[in-house]
Amino acid sequence: MTRRFDSPEPAVPTRKPGPDRPRTHSFTAFGLASEVERPSPGLHIVATPIGNLRDITIRALATLAAADAILAEDTRVTRVLLAHYGITTPLLAYHEHSNDAVRERMIARLRAGEALALVSDAGTPLVSDPGYKLVQAAIEAGLAITPVPGPSAVMTALVAAGLPTDRFFFEGFLPQKAGARRNRLEALVTVPGTLVLFESPHRLPEMLSDAAAVLGPDRPAAVTRELTKLYETVRRDTLGSLSARFTEDGPPKGEIVVIIGAAVTPDRTVEGDAALDGLIRTALERHSIKDAASLVADETGQPRRAIYARALVLARSDN
Incomplete structure (x- = not known):
């Protein structure tokens, strides 16, 4: 997916190497030229800026400058x-x-001892881009894979959204057709974490409308746009309100990442159920009330707080 870069400082003129002018392994930053050593042979997966050109690591620049x-x-x-x-x-x-x-040609070059750098248009390679097959082929060939971490649209949007980050699920792009999109959203209803989705600007109003209908209009969400760029914006609201806003205003411009809060399960007391009580009692034989409640909650999908309350009742009645 092609992305526009925002450049905060003037570009440095470059000269193409020729037969009488071999390529130097160097890069220029902050007005200073730095020569670098050739990286080790293998495939180097290099993260690059998602917008602002200053968001790149020195290691990434060195790898790009010295790769074959x-x-x-x-x-x-x-x-x-x-x-x-x-x-x-x-x-x-x-x-x-x-x-x-x-x-196969790339693998042959790697086998010959070359150092190749793999980049996407923006951000970390292999996240919603085609690098996976090459990395898989290199691994199968027993070749070295070296990640060079850096910018990520997923993480940038997640920390800007103001929603829980302790557990999240990256969905990427939803299907383009409405029916398939709703079916996929149905599968995400009970995901116990914050959802991270990519979306094309022209499909955003329809996607938000479907998300509000399937996931619920009161789910907290954020629409992030043009992250790290000049016109960066983050809209935080419920799915219903965001859907209404973008339906009225029309599709925005730029790169979009949508963050949706996890489903909220209301607190409630678990009523006595023979099968559930049996699971709790079995767990209590070997674990503390707290640990037993956690194990049963994870196994059944029931609210942890409610299972804990029921475990307290059973522990008291059995003593």
């Missing part, structure tokens, strides 16, 4: 980043339409 080649989802997008930091490493296209023959 960079495998890019869209070479035009990656070329902007490389030009900004004075990096002249050759670019090769690797995208969702790359076939087995392309992967």
Whole structure:
């Protein structure tokens, strides 16, 4: 997915290497040129900025500058980043339409001892992009895989949304057709964590409408747009209110990540049930009330607080 970069400082002019001018392994940042050593042989999975070009690590720059080649989802997008930091490493296209023959050529280069860097258009490779098959092929060939961590649209949106981050589920893009989209949302109703979804701007109003209908209009949510860029915005509200807002205003522009809060299970007392009581009593034979309640709650999907209350009742009555 092609993304626009926001560049906070002027790009550094680069010169293409020629027969009489070999490529140097260097990059330029903050007006200073840095020479770097060639990375170890293997496939290096390099995270790149999701918008703001300053959001890149020194290690990522060093890897990109000194690799034998960079495998890019869209070479035009990656070329902007490389030009900004004075990096002249050759670019090769690797995208969702790359076939087995392309992967075989890349594996052959890796077998020959080359260091190849894999990047996506923006963010961490393999997250909703086509790098997985190449990484899998490299692993099957016994070749080294080196992650170079950095920016991630998933994590950036999650921490900006103001919703619980202790447990979350990354769904990626929902199906484009309404029926399939609703079916998939039905499967997400009981996921016990915050949901993270990508969405195209023109489909956002329809997706929010379906999410409000299936997941419930009162579910807390956030729509994040153009994260790390000049026009970054985060809209926090319920699904119902966000759906109404974007239906009225129309599709926004830019890159979208939607965060939806977990389903809220109301507190309630678990009524006496022979099967459930049996599970609790069995757990109480070997565990404390607290641990027994946790085990049974995890096994049955019942609210932990309610199971604990029932376990207290049973423990008292059995003594």
